[in-house]
Amino acid sequence: MEAFTTHTGRAVPLRRGNVDTDQIIPAHWLKKVTRDGFEDGLFEAWRKDPEFILNRPERQGATVLVAGPDFGTGSSREHAVWALQNYGFKTVISSRFADIFRGNSLKNGLLTVVLEQKIVDALWELTEADPSAEITVDLEAREVRAEGVTASFELDENSRWRLLNGLDDISITLQNEPDIAAYEQRRPAHKPRTLQG
Amino acid sequence: MGRTLAEKVWDDHVVRRAQGEPDLLYIDLHLLHEVTSPQAFDGLRQNGRQVRRLDLTIATEDHNTPTLDIDKPIADPVSRAQLETLRKNCAEFGVRLHPLGDVEQGVVHVVGPQLGLTQPGTTVVCGDSHTSTHGAFGALAFGIGTSQVEHVLATQTLPMARPKTMAITVDGELPEGVSAKDLILAIIARIGTGGGQGYILEYRGSAIERLSMEARMTICNMSIEAGARAGMIAPDETTFAYLKGRPHAPEGAEWDAAVEYWKTLRTDEDAEFDAEVVIDAAALSPFVTWGTNPGQGAPLSADVPDPASYEDASERLAAEKALEYMGLEAGAPLRSIKVDTVFVGSCTNGRIEDLRTVAEILKDRKVADGVRMLVVPGSARVGLQAAAEGLDVVFKEAGAEWRYAGCSMCLGMNPDQLAPGERSASTSNRNFEGRQGKGGRTHLVSPQVAAATAVLGHLASPADLTDDRTPAGV
């Protein structure tokens, strides 16, 4: 997983609350057998409307999603995180995330930032008025900065450490590789093997 | 203080233990199938990782495979894509695969034991909740999610918090005609579908010790339906006899060393369980489900329960909803329920012993008019063995359909499905709404009840068959 230290990018202000994972990535996309290629399914229903904010030319290449409260409710599908990442989002800002979605996002390296609604409002106003306005999410300083906005946010130490170092569950386990190798050394010879010889 | 079976196996697999962290457990055997593995392989690819232990990993195809015309291309594009992806991934990473058409193909939980890969005192995982089946050998076996599948592929380990332990002691003798399936359905009805949550179950007692390996697998298979991720039975002479001579069982001096270790895998006299349940085997009778979860079951001799009889409001509501979905009237005798379809198969009851039981009852009898009966071996090997014993002829002469191996009608992911409103007696493990096809209604039953039901057209046990058997050919 990619490390996240600090990121600066243009934003998509998404003025909607209670965006559930089925709206983020509809169920029929779950039939796919890969972890990439979900970008076209992101907010699929809304994107049929040419006026939907993600479709606007001035929002192309934006990497920061500023969403309404209760983002990511509903089914626990990890695909919702993959769809946001595949599309190009590095971070999502909201005043409240659903728990499972938040867990999935941090595990996968998508930084979800919780800010007070009045700061989210300020970011909406700024980026709606000026689509080229940039937002910086600084994980080292735990701070979000934009023109006229400086706000600190919280994240538990363990998640922060993992993101800063780009460590997924597997890399964390692999830090104990010597223990695994030592265990393998002492495993009895009678244990089954799927490959002979 | 002594340790339980589960604790012994757990302790023997701890790679790393640190304060405030889950234990890192070593995994002896990783079983793969097409449904839960694609994104795990993709994750490896994206991160440039390899499979750490190809020699502890094996794959087969089961959920999506058709049980007819297996040489023809698979019609459903999603099923086809999942199977093709598994084949591509196994080829790319070097994983041993038994695809459709291969003699070792079959339901993943039938294949592992049959090859002798599932052994006492091992840890077994698979991206499938019925991995608990393998606990019948005294293995610690549990289902995992796709991200854990990736974790095991890459590291051969899993970080896990140790569950509590629950003893389910079954003493006495099962009456004639009462099988392991009836026993586990009765256990689930007793402790509830959430009763085992957070526990590893250990089935013990004289009734369990008398069971064959097949029957033990039926029991452990459904541990998950009681909410437990794993169920175990201590290995004994029955286990060793089943394993001896299987393709992947140890041989010579290694066999001796293995048996010596396996014999230590019993719960110590002074060990303590976190919870205990005692069941009297002699009091059991054939058991069937009437509702839409495996805990909604009753003796076949009972009536459909009246929801009003439940004191607990949520249970009452659940029963009302279940009866509505199932199209059943409270108070109707369970024996009066007519079925359209009978399904024999799945990782619960798709092994050779199950097929023998069904054949014995069907011999010289006919499946009732208007009833469709599917007999699906749990693996291609089981199918071959059944054919070698002539069981396939018995099924076909009775009017049942004899199919190729796979999960088949256990779940609506392949062509074998119930139509909306259709009702089945099924030897599988889940009677959830739509499990066997959209709108389908499922009664979970034992192989004995399945066979008798097929003959009579309504839920029945072999004791209800009062005929003198139709002579063959009439």
Ligand code: SF4
């Ligand atoms: S037979 Fe049924 S329960 Fe068993 S693995 Fe297949 S789908 Fe799952």
